Amino acid sequence: MIRVDYQKYMDFCADACMRAGLRQEVASATAYYLVRTDMLGTYTHGSLNLLPYLKKVETGGIVRDARPEVVSEGSAWAVIEGNNGMGFYNAKVAMDLGMKKAKETGLSYVVVKNSSHYGACGVYAVEGAEKGFITLSASNVAKTMTVPGGKGGIIGNSPFSYAVPAGKYPPVFLDIATSNIAGMKVNRAKTAGEQVPPGSIVDENGLPTTDPNTNWALYPLGGHKGYGIAFFIEVMTSILSGGVVLDIPLWIKSMPTICPYSQMFFFLNVSDMMDPTLFGQRMDDAITQIAQSPKAAGSDRIYLPGDMEWERYQDALQCGLKLPDDIEKNARELAEWKDLDFQNCLK
Secondary structure, three states: OEOHHHHHHHHHHHHHHHHHOOOOHHHHHHHHHHHHHHHHOOHHHHHHHHHHHHHHHHOOOOOOOOOEEEEEOOOOOEEEEOOOHHHHHHHHHHHHHHHHHHHOOOOEEEEEEOOOOOOHHHHHHHHHHHHHEEEEEOOOOOOOOOOOOOOOOOOOOOOEEEEEEEOOOOEEEEEEOOEEEEEHHHHHHHOOOOOOOOOOEEEEOOEEOOOOOOOEEEOOOOHHHHHHHHHHHHHHHOOOOOOOOOOOHHHHHOOOOOOOEEEEEEEEEHHOOOOOOHHHHHHHHHHHHOOOOOOOOOOOOOEEEEEEEEHHHHHHHHHOEEEHHHHHHHHHHHHHHHHOOOHEOOO
């Protein structure tokens, strides 16, 4: 594992995007959200995927020169047509519009249809919270998850995230899929020759297995609970927006194929309901109370949602961003492909 200067690495990723023909604003958004995801420690959804994203651009699976456009809106909501462009830029456009509307109306809901994979939803929720909004973000995805009583992929393990601003503490946030494990972690285990934890996947007959080499499907988080949440996310992303419902190819396994994901963003402007300083104090009090609660035998700390990610983020700011071996490998391959200097990023 190596360390890189996160800003130089962000510039490297943006340069790679522009050399693949993406406009500067699209390249900047893509690099920003991917590297910030790495800084929070969610490596499976960060810059590891930049190489396959750009290969998808090269093969036409993501439309290189697409421009998102608002196709319908009200005072507190909007539907954006993503035109199958880069999901990170579509998300930025939706974020900017949603926060603008929430400042004017108190809350807003913005959904993007016909987008593409947008990485980790937590990075968007955190950005909203840092700007004073209680924020939710979610995406529908390919049908990689089974449902109780079924077998094979029936619905997506649609991820969602919330983030809440605090006072002296960083935002509290949660970023999870609606399955017991993310599909990318199953693929990583397969590559590493490892098993996955029990309860993560089922085999082609719908029976539990720990072998990622089977024709697996993900198992819902908490069984019927994760399934129910995943269906609601499908409603709030694709069904309500007019986007593609359920039948989306898995983006990383179908390079030349358009994969029209839908994503939603919800913002509540705290300052419209309560003095933000008072809200921050109340959040801090709740955080402190939980953190100082009685601890189990052998435990020396109680974590709040997001604590571990913020520790990794601070480490990246102070000491440089850690890049696991598989991300370094992809970055060096990208550097060779696009004639870039990766060595300049090293700490």
